[in-house]
Amino acid sequence: MTGDKNNKPVQKSIRARLVGNFIIIILISVLAFEGLLIYFTRFYFYGNVESILTNQVRTASDFYAQYFSNVSLEVNIIDNTDVFWRQTNAQVQIIQKDGIVLLDSEGMGSEQKVQTADFKDAVQGEKGVWTGFIQGGGRKEHIMAVAYPLKADGEQVGVIRFVTSLSDIDRIIFNISGIFIIIGVVVVLVTIIISVILAHSIVHPLRDITSAAGMMAKGNLDIRIKKGRNDEIGVLSDTLNYMVTEVQNRERIKNDFISMVSHELRTPLTSIKGWASTIIDDEFTDREIIQDGLNIIVKESDRLTNMVEELLDFSRFVSEKVELDRQKTDVSQLIDYIRKHMITRAKKENINFTAVCEEIPEIDLDRNKLKQVLLNLLGNAFKFTQPGGNVALRAFHDQGQVVFKVEDNGCGISSEELPFVKEKFYKGKNSKSQTGLGLSICEEIVRLHNGELTIESRQGEGTVVTVKIPC
Incomplete structure (x- = not known):
C-alpha cells in the first residue's frame, strides 16, 4: 500500500502531462485549421463580391467608351445619368482625375474628394480595389469599392467607382465562423475525453508494473506481471519478469x-x-x-x-573475469600430451584408451584451457566406464573447424537426465561428481572459443562428447 501511495503523485503527473500534451497539440491544430477555414471563407466571399463589381464596372466603362465618348463627361452626367448604374445595384460614383466626385448614385454631385487606394490605382489606368469603413447614418459601415478608369478617344477623362456594403457578407462569414468555432470546441472536448482515456490506458499498466516492481524489490520474487500488449510497456513487463x-x-x-x-x-x-x-x-x-x-x-x-x-x-x-591466452597451437602435440597424461590411469583402471590426431593446421586457442576441457571430459569417461571398457579421443579437421570427440562405451546417460547434465551444480543419479560444475565449466571455455560442446548418449551403450572450435 505504501508503494501505491508513494507512486500516485508520479502517476497523476504522467497522466496530466499526457492529457496536457494531447490538448495542446489538438488546440494548436484546431486553431490553425479553423483560422485557415475562416480566412478562405472570407477570401471566397470577398473574392466573389470583387469579381461581380469588377465585371460590372468594366462593362460600364466599356459602354461609356463606345457610345458616349464624343461628349464631355460633365454633359454625359447631366444627360445620361442612368447609363452608369443601369447594370448594378451598387453605389456608383463618377470622379474626376483630381478626386472630386461629379456623380454619386445616392446624391447628385458632391464636393467630397476621394483619395482611397482604389481611386489612385484607377487614376494610373489600372483597376483599383479598396476595403474599409466609412461613416454613414451615424455608424461605421464596412464597404468594398472597385474603381476603373473612364476613357474617351483613348484618353482617360475620369474614374468610375462602384461601392457596395459588406455588412451582409460579414454577417454570413460571422455565422459560418461561429459554426466552425462550435465544431472546434466539440472536437477539443471529444479530444480531451479521448486523451483522458488514452492516458489512463498508458498509466494504468504502468501503475501495475510499478506496484509489482515494488513488491519484487521487497523480496516477493514469485510475482509476475501480466503482459497485456505487445508494445514498449509489454517489453518492459517481459524485461521485469525475465529479471525476477x-x-x-x-x-x-x-x-x-x-x-x-x-x-x-x-x-x-x-x-x-x-x-x-x-x-x-x-x-x-x-x-x-x-x-x-x-x-x-x-x-x-x-x-x-x-x-x-x-x-x-x-x-x-x-564474474566474467576469464580471459583466454590464445596462442598458435599444434593440436597433435596437445593430443600427445593428453595421451601420455591419461595412459597411466587407463592401465591402472584396466581401460583401453586411444588418442588419435589427424592432420590439423595450427590454430589460435588457449591450450591450457582446452587441455582442462579434454582432461575433464576424459575424466568423466573413465569414471563411467567399467574395467575392460574403451575410451577414445580423436581430433580432426572438418569444414573449417577443429573437432574433438571423446567416446566411451560406459554406462551412458538416461534420456531424462541428458538435457540437464551441462547445468551448474547438476548431479545425476549415477553421478560421481563432487560439485556438478565440470561440464558447465567446459562449456563456458568452449563458448569463449566461439565453439560448441554437444553430448550424445544412450543408457547402457556409452557417451560421445563433441567439441567444435572454429579455426
Whole structure:
C-alpha cells in the first residue's frame, strides 16, 4: 500500500502531462485549421463580391467608351445619368482625375474628394480595389469599392467607382465562423475525453508494473506481471519478469552452491579430522593403519583441492573475469600430451584408451584451457566406464573447424537426465561428481572459443562428447 501511495503523485503527473500534451497539440491544430477555414471563407466571399463589381464596372466603362465618348463627361452626367448604374445595384460614383466626385448614385454631385487606394490605382489606368469603413447614418459601415478608369478617344477623362456594403457578407462569414468555432470546441472536448482515456490506458499498466516492481524489490520474487500488449510497456513487463526469473535462478544457484559446498566439504574434512585424531593418539602404534590413514588424508586433500579449483573456476566464469591466452597451437602435440597424461590411469583402471590426431593446421586457442576441457571430459569417461571398457579421443579437421570427440562405451546417460547434465551444480543419479560444475565449466571455455560442446548418449551403450572450435 505504501508503494501505491508513494507512486500516485508520479502517476497523476504522467497522466496530466499526457492529457496536457494531447490538448495542446489538438488546440494548436484546431486553431490553425479553423483560422485557415475562416480566412478562405472570407477570401471566397470577398473574392466573389470583387469579381461581380469588377465585371460590372468594366462593362460600364466599356459602354461609356463606345457610345458616349464624343461628349464631355460633365454633359454625359447631366444627360445620361442612368447609363452608369443601369447594370448594378451598387453605389456608383463618377470622379474626376483630381478626386472630386461629379456623380454619386445616392446624391447628385458632391464636393467630397476621394483619395482611397482604389481611386489612385484607377487614376494610373489600372483597376483599383479598396476595403474599409466609412461613416454613414451615424455608424461605421464596412464597404468594398472597385474603381476603373473612364476613357474617351483613348484618353482617360475620369474614374468610375462602384461601392457596395459588406455588412451582409460579414454577417454570413460571422455565422459560418461561429459554426466552425462550435465544431472546434466539440472536437477539443471529444479530444480531451479521448486523451483522458488514452492516458489512463498508458498509466494504468504502468501503475501495475510499478506496484509489482515494488513488491519484487521487497523480496516477493514469485510475482509476475501480466503482459497485456505487445508494445514498449509489454517489453518492459517481459524485461521485469525475465529479471525476477534470473534473480530466482541466481538465488537457487547460490543456495545450491552453499548446500553443495557444505555437504561436499563435510565428508573429506570429517575423514581428514578423524584420521588425524587417530594418528596423533600416542596409544595407536599400528604402522600399517597409520600409513593407510595418511594415504586417505592425502587422497581427501587432493579431492578438496580439485573441488576448490572447480569452485574458483566457476566463480571466475560467473564474474566474467576469464580471459583466454590464445596462442598458435599444434593440436597433435596437445593430443600427445593428453595421451601420455591419461595412459597411466587407463592401465591402472584396466581401460583401453586411444588418442588419435589427424592432420590439423595450427590454430589460435588457449591450450591450457582446452587441455582442462579434454582432461575433464576424459575424466568423466573413465569414471563411467567399467574395467575392460574403451575410451577414445580423436581430433580432426572438418569444414573449417577443429573437432574433438571423446567416446566411451560406459554406462551412458538416461534420456531424462541428458538435457540437464551441462547445468551448474547438476548431479545425476549415477553421478560421481563432487560439485556438478565440470561440464558447465567446459562449456563456458568452449563458448569463449566461439565453439560448441554437444553430448550424445544412450543408457547402457556409452557417451560421445563433441567439441567444435572454429579455426
